[in-house]
Amino acid sequence: MQAVEDNGLTAAEIEAGRKLFAGEWHFVAGAGSVHSLPAPGRIEVAFAGRSNAGKSSLLNALTGRRALARVSKTPGRTQQINFFAGGGLVIADLPGYGFASAPRGDIARWTGLVRSYLSGRAKLARVFVLIDSRHGLKPQDRGVLDLLDRAAVSYAIVLTKIDTIKGQFESRVAETEAAIKKRPAAFPIVFAVSSLDATGIAELRGAIARLVAERGAGA
Numbered sequence: 001m002q003a004v005e006d007n008g009l010t011a012a013e014i015e016a017g018r019k020l021f022a023g024e025w026h027f028v029a030g031a032g033s034v035h036s037l038p039a040p041g042r043i044e045v046a047f048a049g050r051s052n053a054g055k056s057s058l059l060n061a062l063t064g065r066r067a068l069a070r071v072s073k074t075p076g077r078t079q080q081i082n083f084f085a086g087g088g089l090v091i092a093d094l095p096g097y098g099f100a101s102a103p104r105g106d107i108a109r110w111t112g113l114v115r116s117y118l119s120g121r122a123k124l125a126r127v128f129v130l131i132d133s134r135h136g137l138k139p140q141d142r143g144v145l146d147l148l149d150r151a152a153v154s155y156a157i158v159l160t161k162i163d164t165i166k167g168q169f170e171s172r173v174a175e176t177e178a179a180i181k182k183r184p185a186a187f188p189i190v191f192a193v194s195s196l197d198a199t200g201i202a203e204l205r206g207a208i209a210r211l212v213a214e215r216g217a218g219a
Helices: 011-022 055-063 104-120 139-151 166-180 201-217
Strands: 026-031 043-049 081-086 089-093 124-132 155-160
Touching: 011 201, 043 055, 043 104, 043 201, 055 081, 055 089, 055 155, 055 201, 081 104, 104 124, 104 139, 124 139, 124 201, 155 166
Parallel strands: 043 089, 043 124, 124 155
Antiparallel strands: 026 081, 081 089
């Protein structure tokens, strides 16, 4: 029997995750409207989160690239859905929600685009919702989780920047697990990562590899 790692993953799944993200990754397209979304082909996973929750840094850490996704200190810099492909998988980087340094009309347009994408993307296997571990779940996060629950889109919580809360790590994970326990579309395991020191990155890669294998087998 294979040894089981954190989050219920086997050593083989951890290795599959490493291989999945070790290959070449490239930018596919940026979609600013429903009509400009690329045609679905491969299995997709999406990353969502409040502005500056660490999405770009996490994507770079997962793929081992320094600048696959642009990292910005300006909230709301990602103004469209950016798609990246590699290893038989497509990753969608969704615009940050919450505060954004942009006109309200633009924010409303991005919000409508994301809603349409989440509710109608047949190849979307899971949305990973990033939560800054320093702050925990906020009302805007809960609103996004409500949207995903209503749309019956599977999602998992990823606590980011855990290197900054070492003394509060266990309590933050516990309170997050309790908050999503009764949510119908929530994956029960909370992932905790740090893009700075790579904590939890291998496990998240493994979980995505497992998801790709499951969806591929069911295709």
